[in-house]
Amino acid sequence: MVKWRKFLSKLTLTFFLFAQIAGFVFLFPPKLESANLTSVSDTISNNRLSFRGELEGAVAASSGVIALDTTPENSNNTSSGSASLMENDSIRVGAGSTATVTTVKTIENATRVILAAGLTNAASDADPVVSTVSAIHTVSLTPVSTIPNGAFRVLIPAATDSMTGDGLPDKTGFDVVTGSLPSVSCTGGGAGYTFETGTATRSATTVSGTNFHSFECLYRGNGGTGTAVIMTIGTPSGNKLINPAPASTTRFPGAADSYTFRVRQTEGTAGSYAVADETLGTLGVVEAVRVTATVAPTLTFHLTPLTTASTACGVNPDIDTTVNSVPLGTITSSAFTDAAHMLVISTNASGGYSVTASESGALSLGGLGTTTIPDTTCDGGGCTVTTAAEWNTPSSSTGKGFGYALQDINGDSVTTALEYNNGATFKARPFGTTAQQIMSSSTIAADDSAYVCYRIVVSGSQQAGDYQNYVIYIATATF
């Protein structure tokens, strides 16, 4: 029984000592030198690479077209051709104070770019061409240590000290403009954090041979863990960090250039700012992938001859036409001789098209222009080169001559007033030496088609012989 009591006493003493030691340990834990902040990320509002290339050949003042070098001479100009430019990008062409700032209007091909405005000053071969891409960085982190009165610091990789601060994109890191540094603000973290206005420092420190810009938020309070802190570097309308230019001219298109950034929680609000916790993250910056699809506008014009087996403008042609002639043959004074062509036009030009017709002159004996078959003035003399009228009486003295009518087949391309059957049997007019519109559309057209129906009848006193002229059809897009 005594033994059992002694054993219990020893056990109680052991537990008491253990509790004492444990209490000391847990009440005064040893400080950790460094731990990893969790959930660290840097989201950049635009992850396109900046453009820093150079001119291929000199460009005269006022010229709005530039050619970009695919193998730049200056090793800091690492953008090749026009690959990562996009339309409406702001662009700076030329060196120093003579540079022109404008926007990209059109990217014609892999090297040729059309600017929205001509250059103010002439630029020389190999002069820099710069288009910066700036972005807001939103850094998120979750503290793992409770550090009273400390700071959060984000280090963003930069080029060497001498390269940074000029506002020109660098191939080895992000840039800023000295005197126009981005603003820094911090939020979150919970009740233990009261943040002061953040600060930005260009080319602040070097870690393992890499230069960094520093962005920092001091805080007052006991600190805390488990609640995310958000640091925002830059504002939409204010200064931002400038994304790097491509790391090299030979990089694989579409592959991101990676940069390692550092997020730190430091102790104290002054002095050495000993690093308590640190986490490294990776930023990827990629070239713009320009996706373009161009439907080139075209204009297509068909002229098709018709045979006597067809019906055009309500009549069967008396003769077959060929693609480039209407062999009227022997014509009479007692009946019309009819022939026809079919015109078909297509265009995807948004303004549509116009087809005009004109003749070299009236049909003349031997094509000499002296003895002619007149252009018709239709029944009763009612038609002119611009006005159509009924022409269906071969014996009409005013109707002797040569003319044509129009029939819409597809697309409503012929003005109603000129259609052969608009209040008439064969509404016609003569060709003129001045081109007259016969088909048109104010919008894109697919296979708009119409018949041109030629008709001729001569007076009994018409001098015998071969009469010739030529008719010209001109198809153009509407301007």
Add this chain to the structure above:
Amino acid sequence: MKPFRLKLLVILLFFFSFSVFVFNSHPVSGQTFSLSLWPPILELMIQPGKTITQNYQIANLSDNPIQITCQLLTFAPLGEKGNVKFLTELPQNIFFTLDNKDLKMGQAFTLDAGKKKDVVLKIQVSEKAIEDDYYLTFLFASQTGSGITTGTSQTGVIGSHLLLTVSEDGQPPKKGEIISFRTKKVIDSLERPTFFLKVMNRSRTFFKPQGQIQVQGMLGQKFSLPLRPDNVLANSQREILTATDSASPKFLLGPYRVTVEFALEENGPTLKKTATFFAIPAKALIAIIISLILLGIIKSKEKFLPRRRNHS
């Protein structure tokens, strides 16, 4: 009896289909003329003393070779819908040549069936050229027919308009005026409103109106129709169309205020004009009135008709 009717129906259907094919066909001769041209229109701005080249692609889509010659003509706008009147005089101090080694302006070349050819137009603007707009058409003409006795020879021509602006600073002044902006004063509620806009270019260089027609009802209804950016050539008038009217609602009611506002160039001065129209549901009211009248007639007839007796 039934199988006979079915057979007759099938035969009639077959006959009808055959007839449709026969009557819709276009009997044509063997050869055709078919040319395609890119680009159909080109807008260029160039400084005096500079040279520029432009590639044109002509394609022979017909099934036979075509003899083609190239030619340039100047043109002036004709009417207000983008049509042209060809002129013969070429501009002074601007020189147009072909940059192809095997081709000269006016010289015929053969383009085989199904083939394309790049024709490079070189435009040299002399230092003496006046800062102005020059409007030309680059024409590709087929050779006329030959060997006919009496008849006409046809020439098919396809052309591409060239709107050339010669400017030293690349920013020629643009000045325009709205000549007319109107709409029908009263429309039916189910009708889509149409607008007539005519713009005058009072400067020496062409512009494209960039803007829209905004329609606002008294009850807060709003929609807008973007203007089609058609070219208004120097010192000419042009009727401007809207790009689409799909935005207009299917039913309009009450008074509407219409405002057209557009700029002559990006960030340039704007022109503005307003008009009004009133939408009333006239067709719907007429339909209701007619229905009511018919209903009244039917009711009154029913009243005076003797009731049918039951004979059962």
